[in-house]
Amino acid sequence: MxxxxxxxxxxxxxxRLHRRDxxxxxxxxxxxxxxxxxxxxxxxxAAELRRRGMACILLWMQGGPSQFDTFxxxxxxxxxxxxxxxxxxxxxxxxxxxxxxxxxxxxxCLIRSMTGNEGSHPRASFxxxxxxxxxxxxxxxxxxxxxxxAIGDAQHDLPSFVRIGNRGRGATGSGFLGVDYAAFALNSAxxxxxxxxxxxxxxxxxxxxxxxxxxxxxFAESGGEQVVADHRKLYNKASKMIRSPHMEAFDITREDxxxxxxYGDGEFAAGCLMARRLVETxxxxxxxxxxxxxxxxxNNDRTKQLCGQLDRPYAQLLRxxxxxxxxxxxxxxxxxxxxxxxxxxxxxxxxxYPRAFDVALAGGGVQGxxxxxxxxxxGARVTDRPVEVADLFRxxxxxxxxxxxxxxxxxxxxxxxxxxxxxxxxxxxx
Amino acid sequence: MPLPWIRSAWKHFAVVLVVASVCGxxxxxxxxxNETAQRIDQLLQEEHAIDxxxxxxxxxxxxxxxxxxxxxxxxLPTPGxxxxxxxDPDEAKREKVVQRLLDEKEFGRNWGRYWRDVVMxxxxxxxxxxxxxxxxxxxxxxLNKNTPWDEVATGFITAKGDVREDGATGMIMAQVxxxxxxxxxxxxxxxxxxxxxxxxHDHPTDRWSREQFHELAAFFPRVAVRPRNNxxxxxxxxxADDGPMIRRRPNGNNRFRGTPEHxxxxxxxxxxxxxxxQPIFFLTDQEVDYGTADxxxxxxxxxxxxxxxNPWFAKAFVNRIWAELVGEGFYPHVDDLGPDRDxxxxxxxxxxxxQFAASGYDVKQLYRTITSTDAYQRQSQPxxxxxxxxxxxxxxxxxxxxQLFNALVHxxxxxxxxxxxxxxxxxxxxxxxxxxxxxxxxxxxxxxxxRDEVDGSIPQALALMNSPQLNQLIxxxxxxxxxxxxxxxxxxxxxxxxxxxxxxxRQPSEAELTHCLQYVKSTGDRDEAFEDMLxxxxxxxxxxxxx
Numbered sequence: 002m003x004x005x006x007x008x009x010x011x012x013x014x015x016x017r018l019h020r021r022d023x024x025x026x027x028x029x030x031x032x033x034x035x036x037x038x039x040x041x042x043x044x045x046x047a048a049e050l051r052r053r054g055m056a057c058i059l060l061w062m063q064g065g066p067s068q069f070d071t072f073x074x075x076x077x078x079x080x081x082x083x084x085x086x087x088x089x090x091x092x093x094x095x096x097x098x099x100x101x102x103x104x105x106x107x108x109x110c111l112i113r114s115m116t117g118n119e120g121s122h123p124r125a126s127f128x129x130x131x132x133x134x135x136x137x138x139x140x141x142x143x144x145x146x147x148x149x150x151a152i153g154d155a156q157h158d159l160p161s162f163v164r165i166g167n168r169g170r171g172a173t174g175s176g177f178l179g180v181d182y183a184a185f186a187l188n189s190a191x192x193x194x195x196x197x198x199x200x201x202x203x204x205x206x207x208x209x210x211x212x213x214x215x216x217x218x219x220f221a222e223s224g225g226e227q228v229v230a231d232h233r234k235l236y237n238k239a240s241k242m243i244r245s246p247h248m249e250a251f252d253i254t255r256e257d258x259x260x261x262x263x264y265g266d267g268e269f270a271a272g273c274l275m276a277r278r279l280v281e282t283x284x285x286x287x288x289x290x291x292x293x294x295x296x297x298x299x300n301n302d303r304t305k306q307l308c309g310q311l312d313r314p315y316a317q318l319l320r321x322x323x324x325x326x327x328x329x330x331x332x333x334x335x336x337x338x339x340x341x342x343x344x345x346x347x348x349x350x351x352x353x354y355p356r357a358f359d360v361a362l363a364g365g366g367v368q369g370x371x372x373x374x375x376x377x378x379x380g381a382r383v384t385d386r387p388v389e390v391a392d393l394f395r396x397x398x399x400x401x402x403x404x405x406x407x408x409x410x411x412x413x414x415x416x417x418x419x420x421x422x423x424x425x426x427x428x429x430x431x
Numbered sequence: 432m433p434l435p436w437i438r439s440a441w442k443h444f445a446v447v448l449v450v451a452s453v454c455g456x457x458x459x460x461x462x463x464x465n466e467t468a469q470r471i472d473q474l475l476q477e478e479h480a481i482d483x484x485x486x487x488x489x490x491x492x493x494x495x496x497x498x499x500x501x502x503x504x505x506x507l508p509t510p511g512x513x514x515x516x517x518x519d520p521d522e523a524k525r526e527k528v529v530q531r532l533l534d535e536k537e538f539g540r541n542w543g544r545y546w547r548d549v550v551m552x553x554x555x556x557x558x559x560x561x562x563x564x565x566x567x568x569x570x571x572x573x574l575n576k577n578t579p580w581d582e583v584a585t586g587f588i589t590a591k592g593d594v595r596e597d598g599a600t601g602m603i604m605a606q607v608x609x610x611x612x613x614x615x616x617x618x619x620x621x622x623x624x625x626x627x628x629x630x631x632h633d634h635p636t637d638r639w640s641r642e643q644f645h646e647l648a649a650f651f652p653r654v655a656v657r658p659r660n661n662x663x664x665x666x667x668x669x670x671a672d673d674g675p676m677i678r679r680r681p682n683g684n685n686r687f688r689g690t691p692e693h694x695x696x697x698x699x700x701x702x703x704x705x706x707x708x709q710p711i712f713f714l715t716d717q718e719v720d721y722g723t724a725d726x727x728x729x730x731x732x733x734x735x736x737x738x739x740x741n742p743w744f745a746k747a748f749v750n751r752i753w754a755e756l757v758g759e760g761f762y763p764h765v766d767d768l769g770p771d772r773d774x775x776x777x778x779x780x781x782x783x784x785x786q787f788a789a790s791g792y793d794v795k796q797l798y799r800t801i802t803s804t805d806a807y808q809r810q811s812q813p814x815x816x817x818x819x820x821x822x823x824x825x826x827x828x829x830x831x832x833x834q835l836f837n838a839l840v841h842x843x844x845x846x847x848x849x850x851x852x853x854x855x856x857x858x859x860x861x862x863x864x865x866x867x868x869x870x871x872x873x874x875x876x877x878x879x880x881x882r883d884e885v886d887g888s889i890p891q892a893l894a895l896m897n898s899p900q901l902n903q904l905i906x907x908x909x910x911x912x913x914x915x916x917x918x919x920x921x922x923x924x925x926x927x928x929x930x931x932x933x934x935x936x937r938q939p940s941e942a943e944l945t946h947c948l949q950y951v952k953s954t955g956d957r958d959e960a961f962e963d964m965l966x967x968x969x970x971x972x973x974x975x976x977x978x
Contacts, residue, residue, distance in 0.1 A: 121627075138817070140883075140884060160889065174884060174886060175886070179886075180886055180887065183886060183888065183889075185888075185889045185890070186888065186890065187890075188872070194890065194893070195873075195890065195893065195894065195898070196890075196893040196894050196896075196897045196898045196899075197893060197897070198897075198899075199897065200897050200898070200899055200902040201902070205959075205963070208954075208963065209963045209966055209967060212950055212963055212964070212967050213966075213967040213970055213971065215946050215950075216943065216946070216967050216968070216971050217971055217972055217973075218942075219940055219942075219943060219973070220971065220972050220973040220976075220978075221972075223810070223811075223978070224810070224811055224812045224813055224824075224827065224978075225813070225827060225972060225973070225976065225978075226813070227813055228813070228827070228829075228972050228976065229972045231886070231887065232887060232972040232975070235887050235888070235889060235891075235892045236892050236896065236970070238889060238892075239889045239892040239893050239896065239897075240896075242889070243893065243897060344700070346696070347703075347704075412816075413816060413817065
């Protein structure tokens with residue numbers, strides 16, 4: 002087990018945390034009074050949220066989505082049978098696979114000039130999750146963990162970082178930030194997480210935990226100090242969570258039928274809806290996975306089918322956040338580990354292509370309805386405003402009001418900045 | 432010796448007599464392992480000056496027995512075995528218990544499951560899981576028969592047949608027969624060389640070229656994975672297709688319909704046929720001619736990989752097993768070795784690999800050797816930092832999902848419940864087998880990942896502390912193990928000792944005993960107090976780790 006040393010370098014962050022803390026107490030108080038229903042509480046919390054810190058939803062397109070079949074159709078040049086459609090922003094066309102997304106284009110800022118070097122899934126997933134290329138001697142934390150540490154509400158009953166779906170596939174961990182900022186991972190958003198209904202009375206449960214603590218000393222003293230400490234943190238976190246009224250956020254069946262219907266069916270739709278509920282409740286970072294976009298064969302059909310799962314929930318998530326006044330404070334990132342080759346291969350597929358691909362941003366101060374960067378007519382290379390991964394991560398940080406130069410301490414005591422190099426793409430914010 | 436030993440010794444007296452009367456009949460194999468083990472400790476001393484680094488002392492008998500039982504059979508020792516082992520005066524008892532554990536069927540099953548995870552975690556398609564159960568069965572048998580590792584490897588490389596029946600097909604099935612992916616996995620697993628990084632471009636830090644990777648893939652273009660049209664559950668077969676070009680069926684794994692040779696794609700023009708590649712083994716440059724039949728191609732590759740003059744075959748295996756047993760390998764990754772990586776202890780791994788090859792790739796012998804070393808038998812310490820001396824301690828390891836499941840079955844006395852359906856889509860359905868699989872969805876991890884990257888999680892904590900099923904099993908009702916124990920054992924101290932032995936395979940310390948008895952007293956309700964105690968024991972960190 003890695004030794005987890007953390008240092009809070011930034012004092013300013015403390016101030017923000019403190020403020021969030023106070024606001025959370027208000028909402029917990031309102032809940033404790035018992036007089037408020039879920040909807041009332043939601044409105045109250047949404048109001049608080051507007052005043053408090055930022056949140057982030059990462060829609061992770063595992064496997065590397067084809068830019069040509071999603072946001073950057075290139076008719077005639079790239080093979081396949083992609084049709085472009087108009088969006089609600091004149092001059093921006095996207096693939097016909099995304100008709101609902103086209104209707105909320107005015108909230109989306111599209112970066113068409115992402116460029117990277119990593120062409121294998123594990124390395125590229127790591128790069129786009131952490132902002133760093135893999136390094137055997139430093140366990141870089143995934144962005145969700147970084148955000149959880151930087152702006153998460155450590156006192157909140159729910160984990161600051163929740164990951165839904167696509168577990169184990171290209172998912173990176175909390176690295177040297179340790180269990181404090183690790184994702185609470187769910188396989189599916191359609192069911193409430195397993196084993197979260199308390200099985201004993203509160204008093205007895207507390208007694209058990211106390212007794213357990215007394216049992217751990219022997220193992221801790223014989224070299225297990227760190228693992229025992231980590232274990233205790235997990236148990237405390239899990240215990241706090243299951244006893245919290247906020248657990249309702251994990252139950253999408255509490256939404257009315259109509260709301261669920263507009264998000265649509267399917268795992269990803271459920272994930273998006275749960276992400277909205279979680280952000281509303283005060284969770285800072287939610288990652289929702291959709292895959293598998295690794296279309297080496299039958300690219301056109303498979304991408305079309307995947308876009309069918311993506312389109313409605315994505316568009317509805319943006320609308321819903323906006324209607325609830327949450328979009329301004331919630332950065333919604335759509336991306337995968339790389340794009341796909343301009344040419345269709347002999348199996349009707351597209352292969353990995355990190356040299357030019359798309360990322361779509363919305364909310365969190367992002368100015369929608371614009372396109373940044375451009376590629377040549379074949380989509381093979383970036384011809385205008387190349388954006389590298391470090392630039393992208395700086396852009397995320399700018400939106401989330403995180404100082405990208407803040408440093409976390411790695412296990413060997415080496416300070417590691419949140420983002421190394423790069424500069425934020427300021428145009429994103431208008 | 433603490434007082435409680437006397438109590439439980441009395442209880443388990445019969446077992447003591449039986450164990451003490453067993454004499455080793457494998458003297459020669461044991462002494463060979465011992466000599467090799469001594470030499471390894473010497474070499475480690477030469478390479479790292481361990482004695483100047485304040486090495487951990489030899490672990491005590493209780494720790495050793497729990498460690499070696501979990502390591503070899505994936506099971507906790509029973510309370511009776513713990514007691515008799517500790518009281519056994521035989522100086523050679525550690526070697527003897529290793530031999531006994533290696534003879535148990537659970538040895539093959541434990542490591543069969545381990546290798547199943549090694550293979551299946553890197554599947555490129557979920558259909559690969561259809562072969563998981565037969566793969567596990569196959570490996571269990573081979574390991575229990577002590578089939579030499581080169582034969583096991585050859586079986587995987589040359590496999591053909593129904594993936595539900597012939598488990599050796601599992602490695603190819605996990606990659607649904609794609610030549611590139613199959614080649615990459617065979618290299619990773621059997622050689623510890625990650626040549627697949629050269630698939631798209633020459634590797635920046637390794638010597639392997641893109642051509643060499645595709646030359647390796649060229650041993651597999653005639654392999655196909657085809658659906659089986661039989662009445663049973665959905666299945667696939669790994670077949671060879673040596674038919675003439677014109678009548679070839681697509682095998683779904685080549686870029687071109689059923690080409691009998693492998694082609695390296697042209698990166699600039701992916702629709703073009705690319706370059707035809709001759710099968711050449713990258714480590715030795717041995718070749719096979721174009722047009723060679725599938726069976727001959729793959730047999731030739733198996734021969735090249737397992738040849739005694741290829742050190743990487745032995746090194747990959749000994750490094751992996753050493754890493755699992757001692758807690759740290761000779762390389763940072765168990766599957767990333769090769770001539771461009773530096774070993775922490777090059778002389779030691781060379782020697783261990785040479786001995787393994789010289790033994791005819793005798794797998795059980797390797798376990799005997801490693802478990803006899805001081806490096807293995809030292810008390811465990813947390814994972815060292817880069818600066819600290821390697822192998823001055825064993826390293827405590829989080830249990831793999833299957834080991835943890837076994838430990839729960841053992842500690843809670845979960846009765847064995849047979850599967851309803853032996854051949855479900857992804858393995859047995861119903862009974863403990865399915866429970867085990869579901870448990871694995873929360874607790875399992877890729878055994879090839881560095882162990883310091885495997886962390887606990889909230890869902891795991893929730894499953895152990897708050898699942899309705901487990902809470903039922905820890906209740907003191909007349910139908911549970913705890914309930915029966917409480918009714919048959921009036922003395923609370925005896926119950927505490929028994930629970931510790933069952934859950935942690937050791938006696939409680941005096942302090943723990945006091946803590947527990949005090950808890951029973953303060954709780955007032957005997958049943959409730961012991962339920963809480965059992966809950967706490969299976970939720971303790973120690974339960975999740977092997978020290």
